Amino acid sequence: MVAPPLEVVAVLKLCQRRAGANRGGEFVQEHNPEDVSEVIEPLEPYMTSEVADALNWPRRSAFNVLDDLADEGRIRKKKPEARRVIWIREQ
Structure with a gap:
């Protein structure tokens, strides 16, 4: 198999970084779950x-x-309809 030209490799790496991937090509979570606690009031x-x-x-x-967060038990997940989810933070 022939390796792609270096220009193609450079563009692919740039696209991965812009999409949230680290230098190793792994995608990293940029959004902090703790930020959710700041906007969700308990029992709402x-x-x-x-x-x-x-x-x-x-x-x-x-x-x-x-x-x-729901999988970790930190908030509740209600699914009243197929395409609708309601999230509730316990006290």
């Missing part, structure tokens, strides 16, 4: 879009962080 229901807008994050990033 929130939709993903509300949290994303409050933190100025993409919705997908907010969903991923919220889902991880």
Whole structure:
């Protein structure tokens, strides 16, 4: 197999860094889960879009962080509909 030209490799590495990858090509979490606690009041229901807008994050990033927090038991996840999720922080 022939290696790609160095210009192509440089462009690919630049794209990976812009997409959030470190120098090793691994993608790293830039959004701090602790920031979520600052915008979610205890016992109040929130939709993903509300949290994303409050933190100025993409919705997908907010969903991923919220889902991880739910998996850790730090917040509750309610799914009343197939495409709707409600997040609730315990006291």
